[in-house]
Amino acid sequence: MKAAALKGSRSMAMIELPDDDPGPGQVKLRVAYCGICGSDMHEYEADNPPRALGFLNPVMGHEFSGTVVAVGDGVERIATGTLAVGNPGAGCGSCAFCAQGRENLCRVPGGGGMGYAIPGAYAEFVTMPQRCVVPLPAGADLRAAALTEPFAVARHALIAGRYRPGETLAVIGAGPIGLLTVIAARQMGGSKIIVSEPLPGRRAAAERAGASDVIEPAQLIDVSRKVSGGEGAEISVDCSGLPAGIASCVDATVRGGRIVIAGVGEQPFPMDILRSIINEYSYLAVLGYSRQEFIDSAMMIANRGVDVSPVISDVVPVEGTPDAFARLSAGRDELCKVLVSPDA
Ligand SMILES: [Zn+2]
Numbered sequence: 581m582k583a584a585a586l587k588g589s590r591s592m593a594m595i596e597l598p599d600d601d602p603g604p605g606q607v608k609l610r611v612a613y614c615g616i617c618g619s620d621m622h623e624y625e626a627d628n629p630p631r632a633l634g635f636l637n638p639v640m641g642h643e644f645s646g647t648v649v650a651v652g653d654g655v656e657r658i659a660t661g662t663l664a665v666g667n668p669g670a671g672c673g674s675c676a677f678c679a680q681g682r683e684n685l686c687r688v689p690g691g692g693g694m695g696y697a698i699p700g701a702y703a704e705f706v707t708m709p710q711r712c713v714v715p716l717p718a719g720a721d722l723r724a725a726a727l728t729e730p731f732a733v734a735r736h737a738l739i740a741g742r743y744r745p746g747e748t749l750a751v752i753g754a755g756p757i758g759l760l761t762v763i764a765a766r767q768m769g770g771s772k773i774i775v776s777e778p779l780p781g782r783r784a785a786a787e788r789a790g791a792s793d794v795i796e797p798a799q800l801i802d803v804s805r806k807v808s809g810g811e812g813a814e815i816s817v818d819c820s821g822l823p824a825g826i827a828s829c830v831d832a833t834v835r836g837g838r839i840v841i842a843g844v845g846e847q848p849f850p851m852d853i854l855r856s857i858i859n860e861y862s863y864l865a866v867l868g869y870s871r872q873e874f875i876d877s878a879m880m881i882a883n884r885g886v887d888v889s890p891v892i893s894d895v896v897p898v899e900g901t902p903d904a905f906a907r908l909s910a911g912r913d914e915l916c917k918v919l920v921s922p923d924a
């Protein structure tokens with residue numbers, strides 16, 4: 581089968597992988613859609629991508645939906661023909677963190693790992709441990725379902741940040757995670773949702789996602805005060821992964837408020853200690869989602885409780901994956917979530 585593999589910095593190529601039957605306890609999906617994640621872009625743009633050096637599987641792709649085409653020995657409750665999404669962070673199910681329902685902190689290798697330790701879904705088929713398979717109701721929209729993984733990330737950020745719908749929420753950055761944070765907040769009943777984003781194409785997407793106030797970064801302080809009717813948002817979520825994004829969160833947030841760091845970045849953030857103490861800001865960095873949050877997210881999308889379509893900007897065939905990475909790297913204004921589909 582065809583798959584797209586990361587070969588080096590800004591270098592992807594199509595490879596041929598064996599079309600094996602699933603092993604014991606494994607489930608094989610024919611991929612319907614797989615989203616290109618910002619974290620995959622980070623690896624693509626890195627000078628020395630670890631996976632190109634052999635530390636992780638070269639085939640990325642962890643945001644996917646599909647149809648079960650084969651199951652291995654010992655798989656009982658998942659039948660062929662079932663529509664499903666894969667949870668790449670399902671955890672091992674038995675370590676201390678998994679026992680607490682914090683599968684995002686599981687450190688046991690092999691707890692999931694599609695697109696990381698094992699081949700991901702920029703391919704025609706993907707095989708995974710049955711624990712990672714979340715079956716969907718018949719008739720579920722597999723295109724929308726491919727957004728389950730990043731939607732779960734966005735929901736986890738709000739749940740961990742103890743977001744309440746009456747609060748003013750500031751979202752910094754309108755990439756896929758920022759847009760999905762808006763959609764998740766709306767689903768929770770929120771209405772005062774500010775999005776700060778420098779790129780006009782992404783600001784337009786934030787309007788479609790349901791933000792109440794979509795602004796350029798320079799307007800953030802004024803608008804967060806106006807929308808909150810006071811000194812700023814009770815909670816802000818950085819979805820940019822940039823130090824400037826976290827600084828924007830500090831500007832937007834009221835005394836005593838919460839700053840959630842959801843965007844993945846590599847540069848250090850110089851925290852203003854005095855300002856943080858005087859305002860008693862809570863900073864919270866968040867990772868992934870729990871297994872239950874993932875399942876809940878899958879069901880919300882499958883049951884059309886949320887509309888994630890404003891996040892999707894393009895669908896390309898598997899052979900188009902290297903080109904899609906190059907286009908996303910060249911500019912992310914109009915492009916948001918690009919889906920790879922063997923059927924495109
Ligand atoms: Zn992702």
Ligand SMILES: [Zn+2]
Nearest residue numbers: 672675678686
């Ligand atoms: Zn575990």
